[in-house]
Amino acid sequence: MAKLTLLTTLFAVISKTLAALPNHKIRGVNLGSFFIVEPWMSSQTWKSMGCGNAKSEWDCVASLGQERADTAFQKHWDTFITAEDFDKMKEYGLNTVRIPVGHWFVEETIAPGENWPRGGMKYLDKVVGLAGSHNISVILDLHGAPGVQAPNNAFTGHTTENTGFYSPDNYNRACTFLRNMTERIHTHDQYKTTFILEVLNEPEPNHASLISSCYPKAYTTIRSTESSLSIPESHALTIQMMSSAWGAGNPLHSLPNSTFNLALDTHRYLTYSSIPPTKADYLNASCGDTFPSEENNKPLIIGEWSLAVKQEKEWSDEFSPTRKENHGWYRRWWAAQVRAYEKQKGWVFWSWKTELGGDWRWSYKEAVEVGVIPKDFSKVGEMAEC
Template sequence: MRGSLLSLLTLTSAVSAWLPAERGLFKSEARSLSIGQGRSLTKRFNPDKIRGVNLGSLFIVEPWMMSQAWGDMGCGDQKSEFDCVNKLGQDAADAAFKKHWDTWITEEDMDKMKEYGINAIRVPVGYWMVEELVDPSEHFPRGGLEYLDRLAGWAASRNMYMNLDLHGAPYSQEIHQPFTGQYSEDAGFYQTSQYERAYTFLQKMTEHIHKTDAYRTTGMIEVLNEPQRTHDTLIPEYYATAYGKIRETEASLGVADDKKLTIQFMAESWGAGNPRTAVEGKTDVAFDDHRYLKWASIDQSKPSYIATSCGDTFGGNDNSPIVVGEWSLAVDDAQESNADWEPQGNKDWYKQWWGAQVQAYEKGLGWFFWSWKVQLGDDYRWGYRQAVEAGVISQNIDDAAGLAKC
């Protein structure tokens, strides 16, 4: 997380062909803002940054963030999708998950995103979206691709950029993490046979994106979310080959250079090595940093949070251009319920911290908040929509720098 803004902007134009700015995706638009007493003000917006949200728990459920819906699906006592499908049986699970996909994110949600100034979505998916990759011993819901196609079409019709993120890898890339789709005791992904399954996923989805009109605003594919930090083969074998496989697929389809996907990797700041070493000299790449100060090695105090966010920089060791792919308003576990930190009584401070984070992350390509919606009662710190409705996140994201008071 080092590097100057000047060098970052220079690299952005040089190495990334299919990012929103290159196609003018975030074109100027007029929006009416309420100014009270039934009056409105028309203002023109033309952000050149990704201002996005993750659609967490849509295609990979994390039970902690949607306990009510998880219970309604019949999965309440299960830790992951794998466990729930195994419990319910394949047919019953397929029906339950299709109902979830139909209701967790709707067109009304997409319209709200646009109303709130969101111009991009990051969509976490598992390798089982390509159903031929699922072994007989594995248990995952079927039929998700139809709903992913629909979502991509919704985004395209609203001129919203989409990043498809391989969040759940074969045999799991991390232990005890439902975000992988399975609450696994072992991270079995880091072997050639499982890498091969991931390559197939990336190639199949790359082909699907380029051949399916609904994906016309899908410009980025992330090869792996949050890998473990201790595997020597991750970068030289998996990252390097994943890049090559995606480009081979595009070459076989005759994809023009300006229509190639931007291929994204977790940045060196994640701690699993420097991905740039695997793609040195390659074009159309981007990097992903996840910034959760609740787990950072900083003084866990309000002044420290503001100072850290105000001064944050990204993209060191040539890990540019960079997107902050996950962040939130969540704070230290030991303090989150204390009177000085609880969400309802400290809205002004959370509003300032939101602004401080936005102004920092827009030093790079932009950001994706985690997540669009949650089921956590009146705690808005993980849910963008809830935070807007609580008056903590401004509907005019351009307000961020002023609110930050950096």
């Protein structure tokens, strides 16, 4: 870690405008397919980058070669999310963005032979700076972990069956990422509204070392980095982990006794649930949704959710988004979910924008534009009719 002068450290403390979690409800969107492109939701962008039928970023880099891939990805990072997007977020009443990032943005975590695009950090700096200039809070999320934390998922950056993350070496690489980002957040003014660092997105269940080793190490890494920078507790980052409801265990179980500024994340996709895919059942589920805490009542944010329904019914007459008579029901279902999630600390919709040919159920921006999601949150309770 580079030595910082007292003046630099003082500047970092003064420039930080957010302390822990804000008092207001978190209302946000994920910047999906930005720093980790998922071809299913951004097929036009993927093809324009020259990635063709590649399943993930790893495959695209391997196909294009490092130099061509870096050029293609850097163009994407420079153009996919702009100041205009943040203007719209403010207009639509949003106050937070969650930014999924791969470990490879801290390039010292890249092992020999790994196929990751390079040169992303300055674009991450740019977009968090845009968020800051719009007074929009930022959650930075380690979405793609070293070695891959979940099988066959493009959100990890590499669609492979091998989940190699769960090892001491890869835990160390993840902590290198977290240490670097913690230092950057506290010493670069672009990050003045960055208030949460999420240590891992959607881990595979049943890895005991995640609870006994990875999470304690991650927590200690972030706090020791802040201590070395003389960051007071009032300006320390909130550290977020997936809740035990996600199935990977209680993330707080082996943390140090004296912890502070912790928050939990869970994801609620009814499209992947066992709830019968009918309008009545979906509404009843969302109206009655609760999130019992097994983790000492730590603040909970529903960090991903959408308006998607089960695939076998998504284009049926009952649910098709192209049928305007269904829009009123989707409006009510959106409100029912918001009502439930705001009984907790708040929510972050997946995602801000997509390329799904008019299927706005995954796109907050498009859903507002077609009139399904309102800009005014004051009548959510009435709209939900729960």
